[in-house]
Structure formats: structure tokens, C-alpha cells
Amino acid sequence: MNKFCNSQNALFVYGRDWQLGDYVTIKHDDWGVQKKMRIITIKEVLDENGFKRFVEFVRIYLR
Numbered sequence: 001m002n003k004f005c006n007s008q009n010a011l012f013v014y015g016r017d018w019q020l021g022d023y024v025t026i027k028h029d030d031w032g033v034q035k036k037m038r039i040i041t042i043k044e045v046l047d048e049n050g051f052k053r054f055v056e057f058v059r060i061y062l063r
Helices: none
Strands: 002-006 023-028 033-047 050-059
Touching: none
Parallel strands: none
Antiparallel strands: 002 050, 023 033, 033 050
């Protein structure tokens, strides 16, 4: 299960607080869900609408 998000409005800074390959906790307060995931892809886009960074996660299944 892979998930994407736009990281531009995040509190944590790419390259300082997190980077490709890191394990992170994703939390959705409205749903009361928290998942441990790994960052597997970072896509940076610069177009006429400005700069955006998209992050792809894969869920970690602990044994």
C-alpha cells in the first residue's frame, strides 16, 4: 500500500528533518489512525504553478 502527500506545508523540513529512506510515523487525527511508513520516493516539480514536493510512502509491516 503506497501513499502520496504534498510535503510543502509540512512542519518538518526535507533534508534537515527527514530524507529518502527514513521511517516515519504518519498520523491522521480525524480518523484516529497512526501508521509507521518508509519514504520510498521524493518527486520535486517546478512548473508555472510553482514548486511542489510529493512524497511516496510504503507501509511497514512489523513481524
